[in-house]
Amino acid sequence: VSQRGHELKLTAEEAHVQLFPRGKWFTAIFNDAPRMTEIYCDITTPVEFSDDRVTMIDLDLDVIKRRDGTVLVDDEDEFAEHQVKFGYPAEIIEQAQASCDWLVKAVVNDEPFTSVYKTYLDMVR
Template identity: 55%
Template sequence: MREEQQMARVVYTKYDGSLHWHQYATRLGEDEHGVWLGCRAGNTAQRGHEPPITYEHAFVLLFPRDAWWTAVFNAAPDRTEIYCDISTVPCWQDGVVTMVDLDLDVVRRRDGSLFIDDEDEFAEHRVRYGYPAQVVENAERAAQWLMKSIGERAEPFTDGYRKWLSLVE
């Protein structure tokens, strides 16, 4: 394993601080888009304290700098090509990246369909957790930016992720 490829822990929480999705992934490197982590087929992840799930396909995760989203790029034949979580800005400390999942997701299926998912959950949690206006604005702005960027096939949503994915396939 190359020196820069070390394990990182990925921890999403909900706005109230409760544990959400978490897993370990291999740090692949950085580029102008952010920090890239990778997972081979067979990697596991856990939602909260539920039993772990095992992924059938490889994928890479992107944690951009100063942006209110994260992204997962899945290897074929997974039907979801790109899955972006709207979240607070990812924060790195001692090999752990943490962020608050803000419910909204932007998804591009392999057939090219693109949509925002979980708007109902965002509306519900906005009230339940008392999202401040600035959090709501940043989340909605990030979702719209992703819809535009992914829809226009801007990088890294076209080919930029493929070199990273090739490292774990």
């Protein structure tokens, strides 16, 4: 179950594993088949952990790897719009873009995106 702010709680039908790496500017969801999106990464501020929740600010950009191997960046228009609307500081913009650029390559070439996550996905199937 996940929830964005005060929106309704969401429950995924397919098995999935979510990654909240400390000190990084993204989160990742690794989805089981038949979902077409194999890996979905949100560009976010670094996560903060408390006793009962994990919080971060979604910075709009998403890196998506489909099951056929296609990788795309989504919501670049929202990111550009929100930079102006919300006055994102230059450091936030730079960190978000750098994380996005890194993820586009990492979801194809680097762990945990190539195979490590499959071990954890097997545990929740």
